[in-house]
Amino acid sequence: MPVPMHTSGPILDEGVKLISYCPLCESSYRPEAAHVLGEKEDSHLLHITCGRCSNAILALVLISSVGVSSVGLVTDLNFDEVHQFRRAGAVSTDDVIETHSLLQDSDLLFSRLAVA
Numbered sequence: 001m002p003v004p005m006h007t008s009g010p011i012l013d014e015g016v017k018l019i020s021y022c023p024l025c026e027s028s029y030r031p032e033a034a035h036v037l038g039e040k041e042d043s044h045l046l047h048i049t050c051g052r053c054s055n056a057i058l059a060l061v062l063i064s065s066v067g068v069s070s071v072g073l074v075t076d077l078n079f080d081e082v083h084q085f086r087r088a089g090a091v092s093t094d095d096v097i098e099t100h101s102l103l104q105d106s107d108l109l110f111s112r113l114a115v116a
């Protein structure tokens, strides 16, 4: 369930000001477009969807004694998909080998896609 940004306190509001514009269309983000994915000590991971172009970013906001900084990454994942992938296990060597094998055999690839 998405958590509205304004329920997370004024410190996060300061962090969002650093990433207040969409990097793709340069329109301003609305505060309610930001959702908290996770928090750990002074680090906050946010998912923000642009109200104009509908593209999204994942933003890591770090709050320290010397100030607030943020790093953003454009993503095509919506908020629920990010949660889904966070629960998934890490990609293993076997996963990579299996994917490589599937890409070599289109019949097997499409049979596997039909099952999924």
Ligand SMILES: [Zn+2]
Residues within 6 Å of the ligand: 022, 023, 024, 025, 026, 027, 050, 051, 052, 053, 054, 055
């Ligand atoms: Zn945009």
